[in-house]
Amino acid sequence: MRKLCLLLIVGMLSLFGLGVALTAELDVWSSPDNADALYELAQDFMKQHPEVKVKVTPLSWEVLYPRILQDISIKSGTFDVATWDLMTAGAIAPGFLDLEAFAEANPELVDPDFDDDDFLPTAKHVYGYWQDKRIGYPFYGAAMFFFYRKDLFEDEALRANFKAEYGKELKVPKSWEEAKDIAKFFTKKFNPDSPTEYGISLMFPRTHTLFYMYLNFFGPYRRSPSGVEKFGEVDLDWGDYFTADYQPAFNSEEGVKAIQDMIDLMEYSPDPLGSDYGETLEYFAKGMVAMVPQWTACLASWEGAPDLQPVSDKVGIALMPGGAPVSGGWGIGINDASNNKVEAFQFIQYATSREADKFQWLKYRVGPVRQSVIMDPEVLADSPWLVEAYLPSIEGASHRPRIPEEARLEDILVGTISEILLGQRPNTIETLNLVAEDWIRHLEK
Amino acid sequence: MPTKRGSRKKAAFFMILPLLVLFIGLTVYPFAYMIYMSFHDYSLVSWEEPKFVGLENYREIFRDRTARSSVTFTVILLVAAVPLEILLGIGIAFLFRDTLGEKVFRSSLLIPMTIPPVVAGIAWKMLYNYEFGPVNYFLSLFDLPKVSWLGSQFFAQLGVILIDVWQWTPFVFLIIYAGLQSIPRDIVEASLVDGASGWNALRYIELPLIQPLIWVALIIRVIDVLKIFDIVYMVTFGGPGSATHSYSFYIYKVGVSFGWDIGYASALSIILLLVITLLANFLIKALRLKEILEL
Numbered sequence: 156m157r158k159l160c161l162l163l164i165v166g167m168l169s170l171f172g173l174g175v176a177l178t179a180e181l182d183v184w185s186s187p188d189n190a191d192a193l194y195e196l197a198q199d200f201m202k203q204h205p206e207v208k209v210k211v212t213p214l215s216w217e218v219l220y221p222r223i224l225q226d227i228s229i230k231s232g233t234f235d236v237a238t239w240d241l242m243t244a245g246a247i248a249p250g251f252l253d254l255e256a257f258a259e260a261n262p263e264l265v266d267p268d269f270d271d272d273d274f275l276p277t278a279k280h281v282y283g284y285w286q287d288k289r290i291g292y293p294f295y296g297a298a299m300f301f302f303y304r305k306d307l308f309e310d311e312a313l314r315a316n317f318k319a320e321y322g323k324e325l326k327v328p329k330s331w332e333e334a335k336d337i338a339k340f341f342t343k344k345f346n347p348d349s350p351t352e353y354g355i356s357l358m359f360p361r362t363h364t365l366f367y368m369y370l371n372f373f374g375p376y377r378r379s380p381s382g383v384e385k386f387g388e389v390d391l392d393w394g395d396y397f398t399a400d401y402q403p404a405f406n407s408e409e410g411v412k413a414i415q416d417m418i419d420l421m422e423y424s425p426d427p428l429g430s431d432y433g434e435t436l437e438y439f440a441k442g443m444v445a446m447v448p449q450w451t452a453c454l455a456s457w458e459g460a461p462d463l464q465p466v467s468d469k470v471g472i473a474l475m476p477g478g479a480p481v482s483g484g485w486g487i488g489i490n491d492a493s494n495n496k497v498e499a500f501q502f503i504q505y506a507t508s509r510e511a512d513k514f515q516w517l518k519y520r521v522g523p524v525r526q527s528v529i530m531d532p533e534v535l536a537d538s539p540w541l542v543e544a545y546l547p548s549i550e551g552a553s554h555r556p557r558i559p560e561e562a563r564l565e566d567i568l569v570g571t572i573s574e575i576l577l578g579q580r581p582n583t584i585e586t587l588n589l590v591a592e593d594w595i596r597h598l599e600k
Numbered sequence: 601m602p603t604k605r606g607s608r609k610k611a612a613f614f615m616i617l618p619l620l621v622l623f624i625g626l627t628v629y630p631f632a633y634m635i636y637m638s639f640h641d642y643s644l645v646s647w648e649e650p651k652f653v654g655l656e657n658y659r660e661i662f663r664d665r666t667a668r669s670s671v672t673f674t675v676i677l678l679v680a681a682v683p684l685e686i687l688l689g690i691g692i693a694f695l696f697r698d699t700l701g702e703k704v705f706r707s708s709l710l711i712p713m714t715i716p717p718v719v720a721g722i723a724w725k726m727l728y729n730y731e732f733g734p735v736n737y738f739l740s741l742f743d744l745p746k747v748s749w750l751g752s753q754f755f756a757q758l759g760v761i762l763i764d765v766w767q768w769t770p771f772v773f774l775i776i777y778a779g780l781q782s783i784p785r786d787i788v789e790a791s792l793v794d795g796a797s798g799w800n801a802l803r804y805i806e807l808p809l810i811q812p813l814i815w816v817a818l819i820i821r822v823i824d825v826l827k828i829f830d831i832v833y834m835v836t837f838g839g840p841g842s843a844t845h846s847y848s849f850y851i852y853k854v855g856v857s858f859g860w861d862i863g864y865a866s867a868l869s870i871i872l873l874l875v876i877t878l879l880a881n882f883l884i885k886a887l888r889l890k891e892i893l894e895l
Contacts, residue, residue, distance in 0.1 A: 246645040249647045426730035577843075
């Protein structure tokens with residue numbers, strides 16, 4: 156009996172000891188595209204902070220966003236840290252900790268080497284702020300890029316054929332108008348000698364994909380000098396779909412032209428209305444198409460594609476035609492209802508530090524958000540295109556609205572554009588006016 | 601002094617109490633809350649308290665173009681898929697009854713029904729792939745052109761109908777087949793001895809005997825089709841345009857994935873519930889199921 160009591164006491168003391176040693180357990184929710192990187196960073200962080208246990212839970216976008224919203228609505232504090240998609244900034248902002256206020260109140264926690272000014276200016280806002288509230292640190296920079304078959308664009312015979320037919324050089328398109336000619340040239344239906352079946356792989360399904368794809372076409376009009384004169388400067392919270400005074404901008408001649416560009420390119424693409432992310436990646440990976448607008452994450456999936464080997468010789472990366480690709484990306488922030496704010500703050504500083512940013516890019520292709528990392532010699536040797544394509548893409552990107560109503564507005568516009576592309580509705584300002592009216596009605600609600 | 605009957609009643613009450621609490625907590629309360637919310641403007645992303653708006657959410661349904669197109673596709677599905685499933689289910693049950701390999705066939709026919717709709721959706725999305733999908737490959741064997749199964753209005757709708765028929769015909773088959781097994785063989789045999797042809801025995805004896813089961817299968821399938829969500833979510837996401845936008849899928853979008861508009865989604869759900877209840881009751885009355893099944 157005495158032995159049993161002794162054992163119990165020793166056991167309880169050990170547990171108590173463990174409890175003292177482990178001061179916090181951080182629950183980190185992350186999207187799958189950045190979970191692997193975050194997991195490895197968490198392991199390193201735990202080595203430096205043995206008193207903190209970090210548990211990274213990957214959740215798909217469809218699950219992550221609703222769960223964040225539900226949790227912050229009821230303030231249950233189920234998670235401590237979460238990565239958030241830039242579009243959700245307005246919706247989640249009330250439930251996330253104001254990092255600037257927290258840092259001011261706890262100066263001893265601020266890492267002196269953190270260097271907040273090192274973040275790319277646009278990234279710092281779109282992945283960090285909602286209006287004036289600092290709800291996160293930039294974690295994953297992303298924009299869409301224009302991937303093309305470098306070997307085909309450099310092929311002398313193809314270049315000569317293209318010049319003979321179009322009277323100009325075959326080069327990476329700088330505008331969607333140029334892209335149309337090149338896409339036609341690489342489509343077997345129009346050019347039986349084309350080495351690829353189709354010119355370009357487009358994804359225009361009736362999902363959120365269409366909302367961002369449209370911006371790749373509308374952005375260049377919206378951001379052109381005449382567009383800025385007509386619609387005003389772009390507000391980083393309301394995005395390119397709106398004018399400077401927060402009215403819809405797409406129900407305009409420019410909005411119609413952008414849809415027409417999409418329609419014109421559709422005949423050079425395999426099943427554009429039925430394809431989404433996975434399909435377009437596969438068409439390019441199998442060597443069926445010459446060009447594809449895509450996110451940076453696709454690079455990793457092409458590394459092992461037999462038809463694209465060696466990737467460095469066959470895959471070229473350029474700025475999106477028109478020069479205003481749609482932005483993506485993630486910030487990382489702290490739940491206002493978290494009981495472990497101190498540890499969470501230390502962790503997100505670590506996860507967004509210069510070292511972490513560099514490591515994430517080199518190992519996991521999680522887009523860098525720090526200027527010093529993009530200019531780092533080791534990084535540039537690995538990815539020279541960061542300067543010529545990545546930097547201008549992030550800084551000159553078109554943005555979707557980051558306001559709380561974004562999701563509803565997205566569904567309304569996507570429905571109509573999809574019907575226009577399908578030929579069910581005319582591509583006119585009148586059609587787009589109906590969408591704009593719906594948007595205004597929802598915003599006023 | 602409490603009677604024996606009284607204490608038994610008390611004991612019975614306490615025994616069902618946990619279940620009652622669960623039922624009230626998980627069914628009655630959420631349902632009542634949904635009705636309450638349907639008269640309110642409440643969005644999870646607005647960070648404001650629910651605001652009473654009376655019938656405004658219900659009025660909005662009639663103004664909402666997407667809600668109208670969702671109803672259209674749901675009706676198309678109802679009219680095209682359900683009769684096909686019933687006819688095929690009956691046909692297959694009769695065709696393969698008492699045939700060689702019946703057991704093997706019966707088991708394999710039930711496979712589509714046992715596959716989770718999400719998994720079935722992923723599989724069908726691959727089957728329908730424009731360039732690499734087996735369906736288009738099959739068509740090419742007959743020199744038929746490739747079909748954009750997910751990118752054209754007609755074929756996307758046809759695609760969803762085919763998936764529903766593929767997955768749920770086995771359910772109808774199962775019900776009818778079980779009914780056929782329960783028909784006493786001597787009645788059929790007696791009719792054959794009396795000179796009835798096989799067709800007449802089927803038409804005048806077997807079909808009337810399994811008729812109540814056909815109606816039950818019909819009602820269950822009607823209710824299920826009105827709620828179709830998973831296949832649409834996985835395969836077409838409602839597109840292209842609004843071609844395959846089912847009503848339940850729209851409720852999901854408004855309430856969860858695109859709108860967080862709990863008030864409006866509640867109103868849409870109440871309407872769906874009313875339609876299902878009225879339609880089911882109408883069918884039960886019209887088909888005289890109460891009398892037939894002695895309910």
